[in-house]
Amino acid sequence: MKIVVISDTHMPKKAKQLPEKLLIDLQDCDYIIHAGDWQTVELYNELNQFGPVIGVTGNVDGQELKSLLKTKEILQAGNFRIGIVHGHGTGKTTEKRAIETFTADEVDCIIYGHSHIPVLKEIDGVTVFNPGSPTDKRRQQQFSYGILTVGERINAEHIFF
Numbered sequence: 001m002k003i004v005v006i007s008d009t010h011m012p013k014k015a016k017q018l019p020e021k022l023l024i025d026l027q028d029c030d031y032i033i034h035a036g037d038w039q040t041v042e043l044y045n046e047l048n049q050f051g052p053v054i055g056v057t058g059n060v061d062g063q064e065l066k067s068l069l070k071t072k073e074i075l076q077a078g079n080f081r082i083g084i085v086h087g088h089g090t091g092k093t094t095e096k097r098a099i100e101t102f103t104a105d106e107v108d109c110i111i112y113g114h115s116h117i118p119v120l121k122e123i124d125g126v127t128v129f130n131p132g133s134p135t136d137k138r139r140q141q142q143f144s145y146g147i148l149t150v151g152e153r154i155n156a157e158h159i160f161f
Contacts, residue, residue: 001077002028005146005156007035007086007113008133010060011043015135018046021161022134022145026050031075033148035113035131036086041065058086058113072101077150080108087112087130095119095128109154111146118144118158129156 004025009015018026026032032047036058044065047053054075057066073084083105087098098112109127117140118132132144142160149155 001030001150003031003033003077003082003148003150004029005033005035005111005129005131005148006134007111007131008037008058008116008136009034009043010037010039010133010136013039014133018043019134019143019161021159025145025147025159031077033075033082033084033111035084035111036061036088037113038065041068044068054084056084056086059088074102074105074107077148077154080150080154081106082109082111082148082154083107084111087114095130099123099126099128109148109156116140118146118160120156120158127154127156132158 032053034055036056037060041064057069075082083102085101087094089097094115116133116138119130131146134143134145137143144158144160
């Protein structure tokens with residue numbers, strides 16, 4: 001199973017369209033995860049043309065997106081549970097807030113955004129993954145998104161461009 005993971009697209013403010021590299025990966029994915037800060041509902045509608053979208057709202061998302069999406073989701077992908085949250089809030093780091101969101105849930109992987117900083121690590125047996133941003137790299141050297149390959153285990157990788 002191939003899951004494309006994106007976050008912090010901030011469209012159309014930071015980009016008018018998704019990058020070509022990302023569009024190619026969307027062609028053959030089983031799921032699309034968006035970890036918030038879409039900006040407008042048009043991107044949600046566009047992504048739905050490629051496959052099932054599981055997304056959450058971020059701190060810049062308006063009422064229209066909030067009526068469609070929650071602030072926290074758990075996706076069952078094969079034998080694995082993937083927690084999805086944006087990670088914004090006050091106190092602690094974005095990563096710590098994201099991890100704390102799922103302390104009462106059994107998850108194998110936590111996807112979060114907000115910082116625009118690509119992260120891939122394992123903490124207490126849980127894969128912690130921030131895809132970065134394909135459209136708003138801020139102080140990062142490259143734009144990025146992620147791909148999860150789910151089979152007998154979860155393999156997470158960043159796609160940098």
